[in-house]
Amino acid sequence: MTALAVEASGGSRIFKSWEPTKIWEGARALTGDKGDHLSLKMKALILVGGFGTRLRPLTLSVPKPLVEFANKPMILHQIEALKAIGVTEVVLAINYQPEVMLNFLKEFETKLGIKITCSQETEPLGTAGPLALARDNLVDDSGEPFFVLNSDVISEYPLQEMIDFHKSHGGEASILVTKVDEPSKYGVVVMEESTGQVERFVEKPKVFVGNKINAGIYLLNPSVLDRIELRPTSIEKEVFPNIAAEKKLYAMVLPGFWMDIGQPRDYITGLRLYLDSLKKKSSPKLAFGPHIIGNVLVDESAKIGEGCLIGPDVAIGSGCIVESGVRLSRCTIMRGVRVKKHACISSSIIGWHSTVGQWARVENMTILGEDVHVCDEIYSNGGVVLPHKEIKSSILNPEIVM
Amino acid sequence: MGSTEERVVAVIMVGGPTKGTRFRPLSLNIPKPLFPLAGQAMVHHPISACKKIPNLAQIYLVGFYEEREFALFVSSVSNELRVPVRYLREDKPHGSAGGLYNFRDLIMEDNPSHIVLLNCDVCCSFPLPEMLEAHRRYGGMGTILVIKVSPESAYQFGELVADPDTNELLHYTEKPETFVSDRINCGVYIFTPDIFTAIQGVSTQRKDRATLRRVSSFEALQPANRSLPTDYVRLDQDILSPLAGKKHLYVYETKDFWEQIKSPGMSLRSSGLYLAQFRFTSPHLLASGDGTKNATISGDVYIHPSAKVHPTAKIGPNVSISANARIGAGVRLVSCIILDDVEIKENAVVIHAIVGWKSSMGRWSRVQASGDYNAKLGVTILGESVIVEDEVVVINSIVLPNKTLNVSVQEEIIL
Numbered sequence: 001m002t003a004l005a006v007e008a009s010g011g012s013r014i015f016k017s018w019e020p021t022k023i024w025e026g027a028r029a030l031t032g033d034k035g036d037h038l039s040l041k042m043k044a045l046i047l048v049g050g051f052g053t054r055l056r057p058l059t060l061s062v063p064k065p066l067v068e069f070a071n072k073p074m075i076l077h078q079i080e081a082l083k084a085i086g087v088t089e090v091v092l093a094i095n096y097q098p099e100v101m102l103n104f105l106k107e108f109e110t111k112l113g114i115k116i117t118c119s120q121e122t123e124p125l126g127t128a129g130p131l132a133l134a135r136d137n138l139v140d141d142s143g144e145p146f147f148v149l150n151s152d153v154i155s156e157y158p159l160q161e162m163i164d165f166h167k168s169h170g171g172e173a174s175i176l177v178t179k180v181d182e183p184s185k186y187g188v189v190v191m192e193e194s195t196g197q198v199e200r201f202v203e204k205p206k207v208f209v210g211n212k213i214n215a216g217i218y219l220l221n222p223s224v225l226d227r228i229e230l231r232p233t234s235i236e237k238e239v240f241p242n243i244a245a246e247k248k249l250y251a252m253v254l255p256g257f258w259m260d261i262g263q264p265r266d267y268i269t270g271l272r273l274y275l276d277s278l279k280k281k282s283s284p285k286l287a288f289g290p291h292i293i294g295n296v297l298v299d300e301s302a303k304i305g306e307g308c309l310i311g312p313d314v315a316i317g318s319g320c321i322v323e324s325g326v327r328l329s330r331c332t333i334m335r336g337v338r339v340k341k342h343a344c345i346s347s348s349i350i351g352w353h354s355t356v357g358q359w360a361r362v363e364n365m366t367i368l369g370e371d372v373h374v375c376d377e378i379y380s381n382g383g384v385v386l387p388h389k390e391i392k393s394s395i396l397n398p399e400i401v402m
Numbered sequence: 403m404g405s406t407e408e409r410v411v412a413v414i415m416v417g418g419p420t421k422g423t424r425f426r427p428l429s430l431n432i433p434k435p436l437f438p439l440a441g442q443a444m445v446h447h448p449i450s451a452c453k454k455i456p457n458l459a460q461i462y463l464v465g466f467y468e469e470r471e472f473a474l475f476v477s478s479v480s481n482e483l484r485v486p487v488r489y490l491r492e493d494k495p496h497g498s499a500g501g502l503y504n505f506r507d508l509i510m511e512d513n514p515s516h517i518v519l520l521n522c523d524v525c526c527s528f529p530l531p532e533m534l535e536a537h538r539r540y541g542g543m544g545t546i547l548v549i550k551v552s553p554e555s556a557y558q559f560g561e562l563v564a565d566p567d568t569n570e571l572l573h574y575t576e577k578p579e580t581f582v583s584d585r586i587n588c589g590v591y592i593f594t595p596d597i598f599t600a601i602q603g604v605s606t607q608r609k610d611r612a613t614l615r616r617v618s619s620f621e622a623l624q625p626a627n628r629s630l631p632t633d634y635v636r637l638d639q640d641i642l643s644p645l646a647g648k649k650h651l652y653v654y655e656t657k658d659f660w661e662q663i664k665s666p667g668m669s670l671r672s673s674g675l676y677l678a679q680f681r682f683t684s685p686h687l688l689a690s691g692d693g694t695k696n697a698t699i700s701g702d703v704y705i706h707p708s709a710k711v712h713p714t715a716k717i718g719p720n721v722s723i724s725a726n727a728r729i730g731a732g733v734r735l736v737s738c739i740i741l742d743d744v745e746i747k748e749n750a751v752v753i754h755a756i757v758g759w760k761s762s763m764g765r766w767s768r769v770q771a772s773g774d775y776n777a778k779l780g781v782t783i784l785g786e787s788v789i790v791e792d793e794v795v796v797i798n799s800i801v802l803p804n805k806t807l808n809v810s811v812q813e814e815i816i817l
Contacts, residue, residue, distance in 0.1 A: 051804040056817040060430070384817065389423055400815040402426040402800070 042087045043138050044147035045119075046078055047130060048094045048101075054263040057369030057386045058351055063097045065151045066104055068334060069261060070274050070315050071299050076108065078149050081157035083114045087147065090114060091137045093130035095121035128235035131220075132228040139222040148235075150216030154270050156256035156277060157217070165252045166219045169196065172248035173240070174219040177212040178258040186213040187236055191251045198249040201241055215254050264349060264367050268330060272313040293329075305341070317352075340376070348380075351387070365398065408515035409459040410534070412452040413502055416445060416522040418466020418492075424664045427785045427802050431759065433467050435522045436475055437669055438739070440676035441687065441704040441722050444663065446479060447676060448520045451528030453485050459512040463489045463522075464501050500635040503601040510595060517597065519637075521589035525672035527658035527679065528590065537592045540569060540652040544597060546642070547590035548653045549660045553581055559662075560587035560638050562646075564653040571651035574642040585653070587638070588660050597641075600650075604640045608632045666756055667774070667781040673739055674720035677702035689717070697729070709740075730765075737773060747792075755782040758803065764792035771798045779813055 052064030059067065065075035079090055094101055098120050105116045119134040131138065131148065138146045145166060147159065155178070166174040175198070177189045183205065190199045190210045202209050214236060227239055243249040257277055259270035275295035278286055287298040287310070294312025298304065302316045305324030310316070314328045317335040322328070325342040336353040339345065343356045348366040356362055357376035366380045369387035374380060378391055382398030385391060389401060416435040425434045435445040442450075445463065452461055463472060472489040480487045496504050502519060509517060516537070518530060526547075537545035548562055561582040563573040575582050609632040635641070645651050659675045661668060680687050681702060689705040691697050697711045701719020705711060709723045715733040723729065724742045732749040738756065745762040746752070752763070754773035763769060767790045774780030782796055785803035790796060795810040802817050 053802065053805055053817060056802065386423065386426060400817060402423065402815065 041089075041140070041142055042085075042144050042146065043089045043091065043140075044082045044087045044149065045091045045093055045131060045134055045138060046075060046149045046151050047127060048075070048092050048151045050096050050124070052262070055267070057367060057384060058349065061352065061370040061387055063094075063100050064262070065092070066100070068317060068332075069154060069267065070271060070297055071317050073104070074154075074261070075151055077154060078151065078157070079108065079112065079114065079116070081159060082147060082149075083112055085159045085163065088115060089137065090116050091119050091134045092116065093119045093121065093134060095124060124232060125230070126232040126234050128228045128233035128239045129231060131225060131235075132230045132233075135225050139225060143222060145219050145221045148218040148220060150260075152260050152262035153216045153258065154261050154274055155215065155217070155254055155258040158252075158255060159217075161255075162217070162219050162252060165196070165250070169250045171197075171243075171250045172221045172246075173224055173243050174250050174252060175240070176215040176217040176254045177251045178215040178254040179211050180213050181211075183208070183211045183213055188212065189214055189251050196250045196252055197247060198240070198244040198251050200244060201236060203237075212251065212253065215258050216260070217254075264365060267349065268313075268332070268347060268365075271315060271332060272330070275313055275315075366395075409457050409512050410455050410516045410518060411459055411509050411512055411514040412448075412455070412461045412518040412520065413505075413509065414445060414448050414452075414461065414463050414520045414522050415498060415501060416463050416465035416467065416472075416489075425666060425669075427783060427800060428666050428669070428756065428758070431786045431803060433471050434663075435463075435465070435467075436471075438722065438724060438741070439525070439663075439669060439673040440680060441706060441724065442676075443475060443479075444669070444672075445475075445522045447525070448522060448528055449479055449485070449487060450483060451526075451530055452518060452520075453483050455518065455530050455534060458485060459514060461485060461487045462505065462509065463487065464492060464505060465489070465522075466492055466495075495634065497634045497640070498637040499597075499601045499604075499641050500633055502637075503598055503605075503633075503635065506598045510598075515594065517593045517595065519591040519593060523663040524589045525659070525661040525663055525668075525675055526588060526590060527656065527660075529654075529656055529658065530590075530592075533590070533654045534592055536569075536654045537652070542570075542594075542652045543600065543645070543650040544591055544593045545652045545654050546571065547588040548585045548655050549588050549657075550584055550655070551586050553584045556581065556584050556586055560642070561585065562587055562653060569652045569654070570649060571642070571646045571653055574638070574646045574651075576638045576643070585655070587642075588656065589662075591637075600641055600645065601635050604635045605632050665775075666783050667776065670720075670737065670739055670754070670756060670781050671775045673722050674702070674737070677704060677720060677722065680704070691717075754780070756784065758784045758786045758788055760786055761788040761790070763790045764794065766793045767791065768795045768797075770796075779815075 048065050052059035055064055055067060066073045082090055098118055101118060109116050117137055121130060125133060162174060188202045188205050188210045189212050190202060191197060227242060240249055257273035259266055259273055261267040261270040279295050285297060287296045291308045292311050296311040297315040299316060299318040301318045302320040304322045307324050308322060308326045310328045313330045316333045319336045320333050321338045323341040326339050327344040329346040331345050332349045334350060334352040337350050338355045340356060340358040342358055343360045345356060345362045347364055348362050351369045351372060353370060354368045354372040356374045357378060359377045360374045362380045364382045366382055367384045369385055371388045372385045374391045379394040381396055383395035383401055385401040428437055436443045449461055452458055469489060469491055476487050476489050490505055492501055533545060533547060557578060560574060560576045561578055562571060562585050563583045564571055661672050663669050663672050687704060689699050689703045691699045693713060697713050697715040697717050699718050703718040704722045706723060706725045708725045709727040711729040712731040714731045715729050717735045720737045721735045723740045726742055727740050727744045729746050730748040733746050734751045736753045738752045740757050741759045743760045744757050747763060747765040749766045750763045751768045753770040755769045755771055761784050769782050771782040772780050779798040782798060783800045785801055787804050788801050789806040791808045794807050796807060797812040799811050799814045805816055
């Protein structure tokens, strides 16, 4: 433990020259742990927030963090990544439907062996306020930094590398940034390339100031909480700029993919990136066979008929029945869906327990909510259908069906 | 004929949550029967009308909603109107007549001589005492309330043909493709207990047919034969149509207003009709004011006692303001329903809209629509907790709950 303390208290360090593995081996020797760092008892906060209106109609049935992505609830991707690097307690900052979330938590607390608690905002507290609200859960005597994740973000979660980076620069806060093609759509983080020290944030810049944006994954020292009042506060607009001004904020470039899957178009792109990363790791989860093209995920309880062509970039959830002669590409089929014979689905999301009729064609960002039934031979071009509907006539142009 | 103690039981069909999505987005937050029209829940209006029936023993609300959704309303309306009201939940769909049959034991407990059956989602003057008198004169098994509509719109309803002298129902057909009659079924009925025998007859007949008759493979494909369980009995197709012309059923015509409340737009129209009716039946419920101590009121307006309206606002015609709403200075409200806890800031304008619970409208904001009650976007609807920021304009649009509008929109559905 002493070795760590020395490293952490050092001044700014040149990231490239520091070798993380040596430090951690030292730590393991001191604590007697092998591999995981449970003795460090790290905590994390996931900003779940509100109503997930951008993912409607799916979020009309299920709170956003429980909407499945690649056959697993969105928030589970993050909780598992946190568990893997030794986080022992995760706090979910929510302001909507706590009852549903709490039931989910009980199931996964036991399954995963990690403590999950909810911190409920009674009034919206912005992106920083929830941290102050959850203060007692996040800090203890150990003085360890804690993670903050945005629930909409899907990525490779290089959390261990982030811990190493944080210890090496010795600053107060670390954020992950990701490179994008069109930075003016987002908040750009302007940083010193070699050290990662953040100079400033520029919201939707009109001229090019950099191409790295805030990826929504932070590692913060407990002292950051002293900067946040319990009121609606923005972490990007108020807290981080203050820390950056004191030269204590550092940014690490995210290796691998990153996507904010909070809206349907990005959800579909995100699935492609995620499945691609599974492929790169030669994951056994990907399906294979003569009827599979590209990267495809099929739950083991799903049934696929004869003569189908599935893929690329498809996820089929549990209990789904895909009848014969079906073509699926770039789509997500949620739990319990039946796709009838000869149907064709592309670039769409089919909600839980829906059915797609024989010879139906569903494409171009069609989003079906829970329990939606598309009749035989119907065509949907970008229909967005609320739950519990029957589609008896074709939707020729993108339209919302209430 | 009958004893002076002829008791009457009323049954109001209230429907259920996943059936009928036409009332969205309002139905995302409240069961349709509880949506307020002219300051009272939709189902409150037929309940008050039933109270005028002499010897009314009991009112049953029958539907698919969870009991807890109606618990508060039922106890409060029972107390307020001093009439026993009870909610009965159907465990599975039985059809409009099957639902009545399903609860026949409870209904017959009071030994009623007559049963009044109403659909909750009709906006009507419910002339029940007069209709009951007519029913007694006719001496049949049932009397159906009918109204004359324009021939072009009749196809949407059940069309009836009646004998002009005896008022006997001669012919009934549901949503016909060609014109049959401009008299349509209002969804209000009075039956004698024989109706249960008739419904049972349909069930038995269907059961027998299923077991005895060997159906050809083509017939088996017909949806009518395939999908109906034996205890699923529809009032229109299975009872009214077959019994027409057999001297069992009669009609009673109303010349008052009548509308079917299927969409949020129609609820705004119905609210206006009930407000107009209040002017005759309960004028004390309507607001008044001339801009001195209270806001200027034009036409029929309902304002809940707990709502606060600035004296410089101008309200009406056809406006209903619910509990704890706050209407700021210089606000203009025309043809709208303002639901509970809404805040409307200074100088805002609302025309042909429904503003959802806890929503807020900024200063100089404007929410309006064409006012075409039948058009999909003819009445602007703001769902629960929608925030319209200062100076933003929302026209002919529907906004789902929990959205914030900081730019103006037109002709849009915002999820």
